[in-house]
Amino acid sequence: MARETVYFDKQPKITAVSTIAGQKEKSGPISEFIDEFMDDDRFNEDTFEKAECKMLSHIIGKVVEKKNLPLGEVDALIAGDLLNQIISSSFAARNYSFPYIGVYSACSTMSESMIIGSLLLNGGHMENVICATGSHFSTAERQYRYPLELGSTRPPQSQWTVTGAGACLLSNNEEDIDYPKIVSATFGKVIDYGVTDANNMGAAMAPACADTIVTHLKNTKTKPTDYNLIVTGDLGVLGSRIVKDLVWEKGYDMNSNHVDCGEMIYNICEEEFQGGSGAGCSAVVFNSFFYKKLLQKRYDRILFLATGALLSSVSSQQGESIPCISHAVEIKR
Amino acid sequence: MKTKTKNNQNYLEYVSNIMPKTNEFQKIFRAFWVGGFICCIGQALRLLYQSVFSLSGDELAGFVSMTMIFLGALFTGIGIYDRIGKYAGGGSIVPITGFANSVVSPAMEFKSEGFIYGLASKMFVIAGPIIVFGTVASVLVGLGYYIYFMVV
Numbered sequence A: 001m002a003r004e005t006v007y008f009d010k011q012p013k014i015t016a017v018s019t020i021a022g023q024k025e026k027s028g029p030i031s032e033f034i035d036e037f038m039d040d041d042r043f044n045e046d047t048f049e050k051a052e053c054k055m056l057s058h059i060i061g062k063v064v065e066k067k068n069l070p071l072g073e074v075d076a077l078i079a080g081d082l083l084n085q086i087i088s089s090s091f092a093a094r095n096y097s098f099p100y101i102g103v104y105s106a107c108s109t110m111s112e113s114m115i116i117g118s119l120l121l122n123g124g125h126m127e128n129v130i131c132a133t134g135s136h137f138s139t140a141e142r143q144y145r146y147p148l149e150l151g152s153t154r155p156p157q158s159q160w161t162v163t164g165a166g167a168c169l170l171s172n173n174e175e176d177i178d179y180p181k182i183v184s185a186t187f188g189k190v191i192d193y194g195v196t197d198a199n200n201m202g203a204a205m206a207p208a209c210a211d212t213i214v215t216h217l218k219n220t221k222t223k224p225t226d227y228n229l230i231v232t233g234d235l236g237v238l239g240s241r242i243v244k245d246l247v248w249e250k251g252y253d254m255n256s257n258h259v260d261c262g263e264m265i266y267n268i269c270e271e272e273f274q275g276g277s278g279a280g281c282s283a284v285v286f287n288s289f290f291y292k293k294l295l296q297k298r299y300d301r302i303l304f305l306a307t308g309a310l311l312s313s314v315s316s317q318q319g320e321s322i323p324c325i326s327h328a329v330e331i332k333r
Numbered sequence B: 001m002k003t004k005t006k007n008n009q010n011y012l013e014y015v016s017n018i019m020p021k022t023n024e025f026q027k028i029f030r031a032f033w034v035g036g037f038i039c040c041i042g043q044a045l046r047l048l049y050q051s052v053f054s055l056s057g058d059e060l061a062g063f064v065s066m067t068m069i070f071l072g073a074l075f076t077g078i079g080i081y082d083r084i085g086k087y088a089g090g091g092s093i094v095p096i097t098g099f100a101n102s103v104v105s106p107a108m109e110f111k112s113e114g115f116i117y118g119l120a121s122k123m124f125v126i127a128g129p130i131i132v133f134g135t136v137a138s139v140l141v142g143l144g145y146y147i148y149f150m151v152v
Helices: A048-066 A084-093 A106-122 A137-144 A201-220 A236-249 A279-295 A313-317 B002-018 B024-052 B057-077 B081-088 B096-113 B115-122 B127-151
Strands: A005-007 A013-021 A076-081 A100-102 A128-135 A164-171 A181-186 A229-232 A258-260 A301-309 A324-332
Touching (some): A013 A048, A048 A084, A076 A106, A106 A128, A181 A201, A201 A301, A279 A301, B024 B057, B096 B127
Parallel strands (some): A076 A128
Antiparallel strands (some): A128 A164, A181 A324
């Protein structure tokens, strides 16, 4: 039983990270931890989609460069994004000659790609794997909502898609002992509690997230207090409150050590309402703030759960509710 | 299955209880004054055209609408209308300037897919339904009007 949780005896290490974000994220509270910022939303490209692709391509190059790794040594790139047919990641991958595994798990792509990468490393099939994902406010708005210049109001339960991308390099290398290690992971189930409001992502995603947290805690026989932090992806203020309630209902108390990347990335004022969202949200926050804190040994053990809403604009228009997923990765120092 | 639906009901109820509420009074007030202000501009133009160009009737109404549509499109193009919209909500959507905004904004957005398949074909993505239902409604009202006068 308990096969949703996998344990990595080889403990793949996160040996390098790279992040990039937009100007709005630059004014947020964790901006000092983010590597680079784009001067404008288009990143010197003529469309936002090309900019998103360039962001991903850029950080993939950076993460390899940081580790001084010859490009031939990268065994695979696991990446995904929010756009239809995951074009940003696939188009970014064409700039590189290493094998590419395209994944889609909406905003939980970061943790999903980390699990797949760890499995490949743990099985001894590969040595160096890059996991990357990103999102762009303007491309997401266009695909899921309205044109940018349309004078519409956002409801107070809405979130703001993060413009940014993050990548990490997982390695099995014996020399790299002093890095954060991925020790176990739990695959999430698709859970749908019937929320149909596409603006209320937090409430839609919270049950899936709570389920994965509880499953992971049960399977690993741990308590929330065993972790320095339980980091969720992009539940926002409202979703964070719900997930704490749902986990509490199952007999676990994580009020004191839960944080949400969506709550951290912006100085939440009226425009963002519940905080950040999007695949880039957890990717940027995890690979900047949390990675650096892990390196500094401020945290010894964190549980990272990116959360994703698996909807499309067609499914919402057909009145479908929003199925959601969340994958958990346990990282130890 | 039944308990599942019930659980879902409980969850949805719980969510709607803790969901942040829209400040309705504030929204209505903002919509009222901005919408009213836009209408005042329209009325001012009307008076201006009437006295300066001595227009009247349909011509006058047409010129006022044209100017307002132009202004709506212009403010959309220079990126101001969406800010007004964020503040005013319905106040800037309902007047004719809002209609201009709903045509110009997708046109700008989808220009990157080319002039034919992007700009021209996506131009009425938002305004399309308004035109369709507007036309249908006008036909129905016209019919009703006709029948009423046939009978009376």
